[in-house]
Amino acid sequence: MVMRFLRVCGLLALVGMLSSLVWGQTPGRLPKTEMPSVITVPAAAQPSDHFDVQAATEAYLAEIPAQARARSDAYFEGGYWLILWDFLYGAVIALLLLNLRWSAAMRNLAERVTRFRPVHTMVYWVEYLVLTTVMVFPLTVYEGYIREHKYGLATQTFGPWLYDQFKLLLIGIVLGAIATVVLFGVVRRLPRTWHIWGAVVSVVFLALFTLITPVFLVPMFYKVTKLNDPRITQPILRMARANGIPAQDVYQMDESHISTRISANVSGFGHTMRITLNDNLLRRGSPEEIQAVMGHEMGHYVMNHIYKFLMFFSIVIVAGFALLRWALDWSLKRWGDKWQIRGIGDTAVLPLVVLLVSIYMFILTPVLNSYTRIQEYEADMYGLNASRQPDGAAQAAIHVGEYRKMSPGRLEELFFYDHPSGRTRIFSAMRWKAENLQLFTPPCGGK
Numbered sequence: 001m002v003m004r005f006l007r008v009c010g011l012l013a014l015v016g017m018l019s020s021l022v023w024g025q026t027p028g029r030l031p032k033t034e035m036p037s038v039i040t041v042p043a044a045a046q047p048s049d050h051f052d053v054q055a056a057t058e059a060y061l062a063e064i065p066a067q068a069r070a071r072s073d074a075y076f077e078g079g080y081w082l083i084l085w086d087f088l089y090g091a092v093i094a095l096l097l098l099n100l101r102w103s104a105a106m107r108n109l110a111e112r113v114t115r116f117r118p119v120h121t122m123v124y125w126v127e128y129l130v131l132t133t134v135m136v137f138p139l140t141v142y143e144g145y146i147r148e149h150k151y152g153l154a155t156q157t158f159g160p161w162l163y164d165q166f167k168l169l170l171i172g173i174v175l176g177a178i179a180t181v182v183l184f185g186v187v188r189r190l191p192r193t194w195h196i197w198g199a200v201v202s203v204v205f206l207a208l209f210t211l212i213t214p215v216f217l218v219p220m221f222y223k224v225t226k227l228n229d230p231r232i233t234q235p236i237l238r239m240a241r242a243n244g245i246p247a248q249d250v251y252q253m254d255e256s257h258i259s260t261r262i263s264a265n266v267s268g269f270g271h272t273m274r275i276t277l278n279d280n281l282l283r284r285g286s287p288e289e290i291q292a293v294m295g296h297e298m299g300h301y302v303m304n305h306i307y308k309f310l311m312f313f314s315i316v317i318v319a320g321f322a323l324l325r326w327a328l329d330w331s332l333k334r335w336g337d338k339w340q341i342r343g344i345g346d347t348a349v350l351p352l353v354v355l356l357v358s359i360y361m362f363i364l365t366p367v368l369n370s371y372t373r374i375q376e377y378e379a380d381m382y383g384l385n386a387s388r389q390p391d392g393a394a395q396a397a398i399h400v401g402e403y404r405k406m407s408p409g410r411l412e413e414l415f416f417y418d419h420p421s422g423r424t425r426i427f428s429a430m431r432w433k434a435e436n437l438q439l440f441t442p443p444c445g446g447k
């Protein structure tokens with residue numbers, strides 16, 4: 001999703017140059033598929049007079065081998081700890097930069113480069129991003145490369161992976177420089193009301209970022225091509241027309257050279273509106289599964305989920321800036337001199353800002369997860385109505401179960417899930433099937 005790019009941290013420039021030397025390497029073999037492709041509908045989920053939603057759900061879950069389930073549980077539960085480790089690791093880095101006065105030293109260096117203030121900010125930003133990227137690099141390699149390979153989710157060799165990290169770093173340098181120059185400009189010019197105008201500017205940046213991501217950023221990592229197989233495109237375009245989506249073509253995205261994950265999306269506005277499936281979905285999904293997934297994606301589009309999320313996140317940003325103002329004043333009064341930070345308009349304050357924002361986001365994790373999970377559930381319901389493929393939806397839930405634990409506890413799902421769990425998704429698909437059983441019984445068949 002778009003938000004993944006917000007966590008851009010990237011890599012050291014030198015490492016990036018090295019990586020481009022090995023960029024020619026062939027991608028790794030596709031790892032063995034961990035979750036089964038359930039092409040035939042299990043007996044308990046076949047239409048019958050005694051169709052039982054719970055039994056049908058259990059029958060689908062029983063298709064998953066114990067080993068695949070254990071692996072998926074371990075991968076996803078490990079992710080809970082990573083939320084904590086990422087937060088703590090980031091906090092330690094911020095405190096080191098402040099207490100060792102490295103942040104003040106980076107500011108002093110930036111001031112020696114030029115006398116022009118916006119350029120100070122820009123230079124400081126590059127120093128800060130490169131240094132923190134290097135410091136966090138061991139965790140980045142573990143999380144983004146070693147762990148993904150260990151669970152058979154990644155297909156990239158180290159060279160190309162590193163090259164992608166380098167591209168992320170460059171994107172972070174350019175977009176981050178623009179954002180920091182503007183935000184520090186606001187803070188320096190409007191010292192009394194910066195928390196209000198800073199929030200407004202941040203919301204505008206978030207909207208622009210959402211807009212440019214499919215057009216400029218996604219093509220930097222994936223090759224997007226027009227899909228020409230009418231057996232796949234016709235049912236999708238038929239469904240699009242039936243749901244008032246003005247798409248002319250269906251596109252394919254080559255994700256298999258990076259990961260084994262299945263995904264699809266509907267992006268863009270007006271004439272740039274497009275439906276995209278990744279090649280993993282095309283390769284592994286049955287026609288029913290592909291239609292169920294596309295119905296879900298169309299639900300996001302028709303229900304304006306991107307705009308609603310932007311509205312919701314704007315509230316998070318406004319509240320965040322209000323808290324940030326209070327917390328910055330409080331911390332600088334106590335430790336400002338010790339950290340050699342001259343005030344809120346001094347770029348050396350950045351590690352403190354990042355620390356405070358990360359505390360805020362860490363505490364909000366369950367709220368943000370729940371907001372997106374509710375949108376995803378809405379899209380699931382829309383997708384069932386649009387595609388009428390409850391068994392395809394169950395298959396898709398099993399496939400994405402490769403990286404998401406299928407059967408969590410209730411509180412676990414509430415706190416950690418940004419999508420409904422596989423069990424919830426299969427259960428709601430089977431409930432839909434039970435309540436629309438006439439669609440699945442042949443008109444002349446039956447005894």
Ligand SMILES: [Zn+2]
Nearest residue numbers: 296300376379
């Ligand atoms: Zn979705």
